[in-house]
Amino acid sequence: MTTVVEPVEAAATAVRAQALGKRYKDKWALRDCTFELPAGRVAALVGANGAGKTTLMTVLAGLLRPDEGAAGVAGRVAFVSQEKPVYRHFTVAEMLRMGARLNTVWDQDRAGRWLERFEIPLDRPCGRLSGGQQAQVAFAVAIGSRPDVLMLDEPLANLDPLARREVTAELLGEVAETGMTVLLSTHVVAELGGVADHLLLLAHGRLLAGGDLDELLARHVVYTGPRSDVPPALGKVVEARHRGGQSTFLVELPEGRPRPVVAGQWAERPVTLEDYVLAQLAATRKGLKG
Numbered sequence: 053m054t055t056v057v058e059p060v061e062a063a064a065t066a067v068r069a070q071a072l073g074k075r076y077k078d079k080w081a082l083r084d085c086t087f088e089l090p091a092g093r094v095a096a097l098v099g100a101n102g103a104g105k106t107t108l109m110t111v112l113a114g115l116l117r118p119d120e121g122a123a124g125v126a127g128r129v130a131f132v133s134q135e136k137p138v139y140r141h142f143t144v145a146e147m148l149r150m151g152a153r154l155n156t157v158w159d160q161d162r163a164g165r166w167l168e169r170f171e172i173p174l175d176r177p178c179g180r181l182s183g184g185q186q187a188q189v190a191f192a193v194a195i196g197s198r199p200d201v202l203m204l205d206e207p208l209a210n211l212d213p214l215a216r217r218e219v220t221a222e223l224l225g226e227v228a229e230t231g232m233t234v235l236l237s238t239h240v241v242a243e244l245g246g247v248a249d250h251l252l253l254l255a256h257g258r259l260l261a262g263g264d265l266d267e268l269l270a271r272h273v274v275y276t277g278p279r280s281d282v283p284p285a286l287g288k289v290v291e292a293r294h295r296g297g298q299s300t301f302l303v304e305l306p307e308g309r310p311r312p313v314v315a316g317q318w319a320e321r322p323v324t325l326e327d328y329v330l331a332q333l334a335a336t337r338k339g340l341k342g
């Protein structure tokens with residue numbers, strides 16, 4: 053079995069994983085992970101703590117060798133790890149100079165604009181910046197390298213709510229302008245609505261769901277109605293909650309059948325990304341899956 057990270061040939065596919073597996077000693081952190089991420093997408097990589105998100109990104113970035121399967125990325129990759137690596141004694145300007153030296157392609161204006169946008173002082177040593185500001189420096193260096201695929205591990209973790217919104221908006225702007233593909237891992241799912249258009253959901257090292265987000269959400273529905281053991285229409289129950297006299301079901305609708313119409317005391321509503329991810333995580337935690 054091939055265990056190399058190699059360039060993807062098809063231009064329409066930015067990232068490809070084929071039966072990818074990685075273990076630490078005898079424990080598999082990632083197993084049988086197969087997916088294709090089309091170019092120009094913003095993909096959210098979600099999963100519980102320890103699900104394998106960092107491992108997957110590190111393997112895709114070519115920094116860790118897989119033990120099984122193969123991974124490929126089209127073009128140049130920039131990876132910003134969870135630690136947001138910056139040199140404490142370097143000023144922000146020196147970090148940019150280092151970016152210019154280390155990268156074969158470098159766009160100083162692009163990196164500079166990002167820092168200006170977030171009001172990061174260029175003359176300040178990185179060690180005297182806040183955690184969120186250090187993250188912005190790491191993003192600026194990654195953006196300056198003009199990657200085809202930008203991978204960000206927990207990019208929103210250190211940021212205040214406004215900065216989160218601004219970072220996601222700026223990332224979308226970069227995607228629109230450059231056509232790059234973004235893969236970002238996060239626990240802040242609520243703030244990905246309108247940002248991510250693709251989902252990769254990991255549980256216990258395995259890919260539980262993946263694909264176009266709109267298609268995925270359209271295949272699911274939330275029903276609320278009188279207390280019941282079963283939902284009002286056919287489908288796979290992803291999550292069932294019962295409170296007082298009321299039941300709520302998140303259901304995956306059967307493929308190839310017309311969408312059911314529910315009546316009487318039952319109401320239905322569309323599934324949001326947060327509904328979907330929380331229901332899947334709850335199901336895996338209860339040991340129903342994975």
Ligand SMILES: Nc1ncnc2c1ncn2[C@@H]1O[C@H](COP(=O)(O)OP(=O)(O)OP(=O)(O)O)[C@@H](O)[C@H]1O
Pocket residue numbers: 076080081099100101102103104105106107108
């Ligand atoms: N260097 C390592 N040595 C041994 N086990 C490791 C190592 N790194 C990760 N693991 C294990 O591999 C599994 C996946 O870890 P990983 O860091 O990829 O998860 P994650 O989804 O990124 O988690 P989090 O959301 O907490 O950051 C976990 O069980 C973890 O304990």
